[in-house]
Amino acid sequence: MTQRDEVHASLFVTCIVDQLYPQVGVSAVRVLRRHGVVVDFPEDQTCCGQPLYNSGFTQKARQLATRVLDSFSLSDYVVVPSGSCAAMLKVFYLELFAGESGLQERAAELADKVYEFSEFLVKVLDVEDVGSRFPAKATFHSGCHLLREMEVQQEPLSLLEQVEGLEVAPLPQPDNCCGFGGTFSVKYPHISQGMMDDKVSNVLSTGANFLVSCDMSCLMHIGGGLSRQGHQVEIRHIAEVLEGLPDEGGQSLG
């Protein structure tokens, strides 16, 4: 690949991946690099501000959003391993800065560059077969923001279909919210867990050993329920599955 054709992308790793699931960020970087992307990581990045925005602290969310606008102002692409955080950057910043001259334009500029990780692979890199293997049975959970704000539905499934050895069992009621909802999950844990129970039942009904998603927040919630209820289903971010397992050994998972 010549210098001219190189794709440069900045990783917005998200605070949940940075703090709790760093291996997801590592996998995302490796998959991107495998496809020739020059990945950078602006190190002053933190949180997109969504927890504040969703709690009504719009002013404070704006401060964090302004930091994101600064950190990624020079990026060609901003790749986010989360449908929800990507939606914050791409959709909700426009509402957050609506009518504020200067910031509104910068938010629109950022919005054009933001892609959720699986969306970036398919739409920008034009890749569906990432050449990985992951011998297991999995089911895929689509986060609500990925589905309804980013309008990304088929991309992650197309990518997973091409993974060697991976069987993807369709999840019943795929459009239903898992009940995470950010602060909702701790403000009304009883309702949140009721919704989670339905999702857990649906996951179990597939007989899958792995629950895959583009959002670690949903996975932390559903996975937390699966594990608390003693089920052996493991959670994986799609980047981890696409990074795949090394060819050696050839042992099947689960």
Place this chain on the structure above:
Amino acid sequence: MAEVKTRDFVSASDAAMRDASLRRALRQVGGGFNEARLEAIEEVSWETWEEWREVARRTKIHALENLDYYLEMLHDRVTAAGGHVHFARDAAQANAIVAEIARSRSVKIATKSKSMVSEELDLNHTLDANGVEVYETDLGEYIIQLAGETPSHLVAPALHKTKEQVSELFHQKLGVPLTDDIEEMARVARQVLREKFLSADLGISGANFLVAETGTLVIITNEGNGRLCTSAPRIHIGITGMEKVIPSLQDLAVFLRLLPRSATGQRLTSYVSMVTGPRRNDDEDGPEEFHLVLVDNGRSRLLADPELREALYCIRCGACLNICPVYGKIGGHAYGWVYPGPIGAIVSPTLVGLKEAKDLPHASSLCGACREVCPIRINIPRMLLHLRHRLAESPLETENATTTGERQAAQAYSWLMSNPAALSAAAKVGRLAQKPFVSGGKVSKRVPLPLVSRWTGGRDLPAMPRQTFREIWAQGLESEAEIRE
């Protein structure tokens, strides 16, 4: 006005989650409405559906932007048709108007077809206090009236009740044998109500739409009770919110397509009744008097608010309730006022007071399913966020409900996330501090922090890993690409 219990949301929703028969009732009915709605849309094609939604939304925007004009037109046309129009500022005034009509005409018995606005006003209570016997004639409304309850759904008021509970209720109140045959229960209700229809002096109805150019009140029902209420008694009072007005009969067409399909998946309801004034000289039946009571009761506040005006576009189809995963868990009563579900979480706080209903805007995971199904494309999540914003940051004492703890938490979070160095330091401290509470990669249930324990009550929480992503990046991932090459 109807009793406001929105303050009890947390305890009421908790009780609802534990109510096994409620859960059974919600499961039985909720999914069916959604499937029927999807089938009805697919029958006409999604493309057509989107066109209809667009037309309906534009019509509502236009009607509300010019509400004064269309209300005046409506008033003139209803009056010209021989009817009377009354404007009520609030619930008390609306109730007083109806009570006065009943009193001055010596009304003893009234029959009512389904009306959410009359629930909002608690009109039955007023009539009762004025010596008028009121009978709800919609089967669902009749059931909850017998049970002394309030509706839990905009379209299916007794959705929270299982058929076993209804059978038991009829057995107790009407002395009929227990049965599990729904048609038999409907037959019993029909028998009781038929007699009331014939003896009532007054029929009360709501309105699904008001057509300004013709002065016509439109109600759509499936049971025919609406038509009896509006034609058999000598007086008919239509009572509804002032936002129901649409300009013309031509505009009505698209709403008659959208509403039944969104509500129950029907192409059209069994009855579409259009009432223009009282009986005319050559009419064989119909009421001698027709009154239209148009209720504000906080709606002009919504209209004046550009952020929330959209809520007035609602045609009360209930599709957002049927799709909402929160409503699907807790049902309608937990919301604490007349209007439940996602649209209720906007309407109730704005009509009863934001602080009074401060839990409702938060009672959503913001999944966006409501916006997706709304036939008028009302952006419910956006308005919920806006109400949360007012609760958190409004300068008005009447709206701001943030506790000191919440404000401090938001302050601390925003400070931490504005300082990457502090965030890195916090991660190091966190890794050490969690040690006594971690086993098998999970945080124990006994962590003495409220935020953590609210999570770990029913879910495991992963322990903080040895390194954050930014540490891994700085220690080698950054140069891994070069190493490989």
